[in-house]
Amino acid sequence: MSVHLNHTIVQARDRDETAAFLVDVLGLEPAPVYGPFRVVTLGNDVSLDVVQAGGDVVAQHYAFLVSEEEFDQIWGRIKDRGLPYWADPHHRQAGRINTNDGGRGLYWSDPNGHNLEIITVPYGG
Template identity: 80%
Template sequence: MSVHLNHTIMPARDRDATAAFLVEILGLEQAPEFGPFRVVSLGNDVSIDVVQAGDDLPSQHYAFLVGEEEFDQIWGRIKERGLTYWADPFHQRSGQINTNDGGRGLYWSDPNGHNLEIITVPYGG
């Protein structure tokens, strides 16, 4: 059997608001409650399990591989909400996207300061 990522846990200051933010921006199904988590299901049978945490959260990075059409839709929702986005993970190139590896990518922050990314081509092409 090969190894596949099944889920990861995302700490949040407000579990429900964070799950709703991800669902809205990424265009996903509503996140059901499972124990202490809101389970945000992604298209490849992987989930982000959002859990309530304290105020002092370390910033984490979450990258999502999306198709060209999904990229345009997500980018549109980011712009509609007036969210700042960057072409790079260090947030130096504001209001730009990148074309790394022949695809498109951008970064933005969630309400907890986590660094979110969408790309249309995996790193390394």
């Protein structure tokens, strides 16, 4: 059997702001409303279903595998917006990217404190 992730729910203090942030920085299509969600669709038919949190948002980690060209575009948008970014998940190496597994990667935060990551090579090469 082949199992694929179809969607996951992303809690947000402001559903629309968070969806717009993800769409903008990642360079994706606008996120339509579906019930209580803003649906951010990724290139592999997986969606991030952004929902208004009923209370505190617990920060999660979301990693995106991107091409080298997409990495440059996303990194450019992060820098253009003056967003802090790090080479490591613990945010100790500010303003740097990593070259783990022969690719490139970086971390930044969304408006809710979710730890976002882009990588050009899956972990383990």
